[in-house]
Amino acid sequence: MSDKKKILIQLDTDNQASVFDRVVAVDAGTEFLFTHAGVTPVQVQALVHGAIFTRGPKDLMSTAVFVGGSDVSAGEAILAEVRKSLIPQYGLSVSVMLDSNGSNTTAAAAVRAAAKHMDLSKSKALVLGGTGPVGQRVARLLARQGAHVRIGSRGLDRAQAVCATIKARHANAQVEAIATGSSTDGPKALEGRDLVIAAGAAGAVLLPAKLRAQAKALRVAIDLNAVPPVGIEGVELGDKGVTKDGVICYGALGVGGTKMRIHKAAIAKLFQRNDLVLDAEEIYDLGEGL
Ligand SMILES: NC(=O)c1ccc[n+]([C@@H]2O[C@H](COP(=O)([O-])OP(=O)(O)OC[C@H]3O[C@@H](n4cnc5c(N)ncnc54)[C@H](OP(=O)(O)O)[C@@H]3O)[C@@H](O)[C@H]2O)c1
Numbered sequence: 237m238s239d240k241k242k243i244l245i246q247l248d249t250d251n252q253a254s255v256f257d258r259v260v261a262v263d264a265g266t267e268f269l270f271t272h273a274g275v276t277p278v279q280v281q282a283l284v285h286g287a288i289f290t291r292g293p294k295d296l297m298s299t300a301v302f303v304g305g306s307d308v309s310a311g312e313a314i315l316a317e318v319r320k321s322l323i324p325q326y327g328l329s330v331s332v333m334l335d336s337n338g339s340n341t342t343a344a345a346a347v348r349a350a351a352k353h354m355d356l357s358k359s360k361a362l363v364l365g366g367t368g369p370v371g372q373r374v375a376r377l378l379a380r381q382g383a384h385v386r387i388g389s390r391g392l393d394r395a396q397a398v399c400a401t402i403k404a405r406h407a408n409a410q411v412e413a414i415a416t417g418s419s420t421d422g423p424k425a426l427e428g429r430d431l432v433i434a435a436g437a438a439g440a441v442l443l444p445a446k447l448r449a450q451a452k453a454l455r456v457a458i459d460l461n462a463v464p465p466v467g468i469e470g471v472e473l474g475d476k477g478v479t480k481d482g483v484i485c486y487g488a489l490g491v492g493g494t495k496m497r498i499h500k501a502a503i504a505k506l507f508q509r510n511d512l513v514l515d516a517e518e519i520y521d522l523g524e525g526l
Contacts (some may be wrong), residue, residue, distance in 0.1 A: 238291075238306035242299040244509050247275040247314055248361050249336065250303030257304045260496070264503035271490040275305075280317035284330075293327030293510070300506035301332040308369035311336030311368070315515070324511060331512035333502050335519070336369065338495065341502065343373035344520040345495035346433050346458050346492050347381070351457050353475070354431065357382030362429040363441060364416060364467065365436030366470055370460060373516045374433050376402050379409035380517060388442075390417035397495070404433040422447040430455045445469040454483050462488035498523040 244266040248254055255356040263270050272283060287299050303314045315334045322329045335341050350356065361378050365371045366387035378385045379402050395413035402409045405487050414425045422443075426432070436442040438461055448454070448470060461467035465485065465511035470480060476490030501522055502514050512518070 237334050238295040238298040240291060240295045242410050243268045243270060243298070243299045244503065245283065245301045245330075246271045247280065247283065247301060247312040247318070248273050249275055249303075249307050249314060254304050254306075257337075260499050261302065262311075263502055264500040265507070266421040266503065267308070268512065275314060275315050277347070280314055281321040284318055284321035284448065286332050288322065290330040290439075290497075296328070296330050296510040297507060298504075299330045299510075301330055302456070302503070303332065303334045304336055306337050308336040308339050315513075316521055317475050318457040319513065322409035325490065327510075329510050331371065331506040331508075331514070333506055333512075333514035333519070335375075335499065338499075340462060340514075340516045340519045341499040342370050342491070343377055343497045343516060344490045344498050344523050345369075346374055346435075346460055346486075347377040347520060348494055348498070348523045348526075349444075349458055349477075350431050350456050351381070352435065353484050358460075359383040359431050360386075360429050361431040361433065362386045362388060362425055364432065364434040365389045365440070367398050367436065369392075370434055371433075371435030372398050374435055375411065376405065376409075376516055377520050378431075378433075379411050380406050380520075381383065382410075383431070384412070385411040386412050386414045386425060390415070405431055416442070423450055425453070426451040428453050431458075432456075433458045433460070436462045436467045437461070437465035439465060441465050441469060442493045443465060449481075456484045456486075458486040460488050460491060493519070494523070497526045501526060 459468040473487040475487040
């Protein structure tokens with residue numbers, strides 16, 4: 237245990253750091269929040285050295301790093317630099333979490349919601365908007381749980397690229413790219429799918445009601461778009477495990493409560509040790525039982 241104050245160092249890749257992430261940090265028990273905005277990879281080493289060379293190894297569990305901002309690729313580059321700048325062989329390490337654009341906590345909450353109602357290892361899932369930061373992580377987490385995952389995109393090549401990225405991380409992943417760009421693509425994409433998670437851009441309808449009615453195998457529908465019109469027609473923003481026409485539905489706000497609990501639990505976890513790296517999988521795992 238360390239009796240030092242809990243310091244969270246927020247490395248945000250946007251020019252204006254996320255207020256959302258700052259509020260959650262405080263609510264999760266952070267005592268001092270050091271916010272750095274517009275962070276680029278070249279700046280990271282000095283920032284991390286400031287963190288690890290001040291307190292002794294036994295107190296470094298009271299210092300942690302949070303990587304955020306709207307650009308997930310930029311956040312991933314910052315996370316990689318943070319990891320390179322730590323010196324764990326001498327105990328000079330701090331725990332770090334990546335949640336750019338809320339992607340990891342949102343994806344974890346969505347997959348947790350689905351897992352309440354079905355055995356994911358037997359599920360046949362379709363992730364609409366599967367090329368975005370949230371959709372990619374949803375697909376990755378579902379595949380890791382053993383689901384067969386169809387990744388939908390208006391551009392088949394983009395979905396194929398996501399499949400390759402997931403397979404590089406989880407060799408046994410059962411992933412398949414599917415085009416969803418034209419009105420005739422829908423039935424093929426939905427065929428045999430018992431789970432649909434829509435992670436499309438805000439305000440984009442990805443699954444119209446007419447098409448949804450043809451999805452005979454569908455048991456669980458989760459829509460993460462919080463900006464009307466919703467991504468799955470018929471699913472309301474506040475739906476949380478509501479059954480409609482035999483399908484269990486979640487809307488963005490219905491998933492949002494779990495997302496917030498997972499986000500806060502992840503921040504709190506950072507202060508329990510000094511060697512954690514919380515990315516999609518680790519964040520999903522700590523959502524167990526929340
Ligand atoms: N509930 C929460 O707590 C929470 C938190 C964070 C985010 N979100 C929501 O989660 C969703 C996904 O976030 P994100 O940042 O990953 O989204 P994003 O990057 O803006 O979009 C995701 C994908 O949607 C597809 N898309 C874009 N415009 C489209 C259109 N007009 N019609 C059909 N498809 C379109 C694109 O895929 P292709 O071009 O490959 O088709 C894109 O890669 C958003 O709706 C966001 O608001 C919710």
